[in-house]
Amino acid sequence: MFTTIAAALFGYLLGSIPFGLVICRLAGLGDIRAIGSGNIGATNVWRTGRKGLAFATFLADALKGTAAILLARAFAGETAAMVAAVGAFFGHLYPVWLGFKGGKGVATYIGILLGLSWPAAIAFCAVWLLVAVTFRISSLSALTASVVVPIGLLVGGWATPAMAAVLVALAAMVWWRHKDNIVRLIAGTEPKIRGKKPS
Numbered sequence: 001m002f003t004t005i006a007a008a009l010f011g012y013l014l015g016s017i018p019f020g021l022v023i024c025r026l027a028g029l030g031d032i033r034a035i036g037s038g039n040i041g042a043t044n045v046w047r048t049g050r051k052g053l054a055f056a057t058f059l060a061d062a063l064k065g066t067a068a069i070l071l072a073r074a075f076a077g078e079t080a081a082m083v084a085a086v087g088a089f090f091g092h093l094y095p096v097w098l099g100f101k102g103g104k105g106v107a108t109y110i111g112i113l114l115g116l117s118w119p120a121a122i123a124f125c126a127v128w129l130l131v132a133v134t135f136r137i138s139s140l141s142a143l144t145a146s147v148v149v150p151i152g153l154l155v156g157g158w159a160t161p162a163m164a165a166v167l168v169a170l171a172a173m174v175w176w177r178h179k180d181n182i183v184r185l186i187a188g189t190e191p192k193i194r195g196k197k198p199s
Contacts (some may be wrong), residue, residue, distance in 0.1 A: 007080035011068040015108060016095035019060035020045050023053055041103035043138055058107045064088055065111030069086040071117075082166050085112045089170050092188025093177060104177040106142045109170055113149065116163055124149045138191040139181035 020040040025033040029048055032040055036047040042058035047165065067087045072084035078145035092108040094100040127145040132138065150167040153159035175182070184190035 003076050003080055004083050005186065007072045007076060007083040008087040010072065011084030011089075011182065012085075012091040014068045015063050015088030015091025016097060016102070016187040017060075017064060017091075018095055018098055018104070019064070019101065021098070023060070024048065027053055029122065036075060038126065040098070042107055046073070061092060061107035062111030064165050065088070065108040066115040067111075069112065079162075082141030082162060085115065086111065086170070088133055089173070093173065102171060104142075105170070105174050106146075110194055112170065116167075117158065120149055120153055120158070120167075123152060132193060136194075136195050137185070137190055139178055139190060140185060143178055143182070146174045160178070189193075 001169055004066035016115050018040050020032050020042065022043060024030065027050065029035075029050070032045055032048070036044045036046070042054045042061065045057045046054035048054075065085060069081045070082040073081035089105055089108050089112060091102075095101045095102045109126055109180050113124055124145045127148050128141040131141040131144045135141070150159075150164060150171050153167065181190055
């Protein structure tokens with residue numbers, strides 16, 4: 001029980017580091033929450049026009065999920081690794097340092113996939129890119145990939161039941177955090193990549 005709690009807390013604290021906010025402030029751009037959609041993730045950082053900062057934010061948000069898994073696995077095994085993964089994901093979505101108002105979880109989800117099954121992370125990025133190139137809508141790309149990849153792992157038998165359950169639960173949270181985007185997608189008003197409207 002102690003190991004599980006420790007893994008969850010470690011993952012949460014690591015995941016709650018708001019890299020988008022930190023990177024933008026270090027770059028002299030101020031508070032990223034005052035720009036665009038107000039989100040701390042890479043998509044909103046992209047709106048500053050600083051693509052390098054957006055990539056750095058994406059990478060940092062992804063790797064904090066990977067690091068939580070790898071470190072927990074090294075010290076306490078696979079179960080702790082999956083607990084830490086969930087902790088990191090919720091830390092990113094609801095960081096204690098920002099009044100529990102965080103990102104939407106896509107980059108951290110990819111980082112978690114990388115730590116649990118790197119081919120799944122590559123598959124996620126491939127699906128995201130395919131949908132993005134076809135429709136030029138970031139949210140649609142993320143939502144599609146978050147469904148296709150867990151289903152693919154389940155159907156292909158490439159995930160343990162525990163891993164599949166974790167990935168499906170986190171994918172459901174990705175959809176929940178994109179509920180406003182889903183409303184706009186249905187209405188046909190969701191902005192395209194490089195559009196001026198916030199997503």
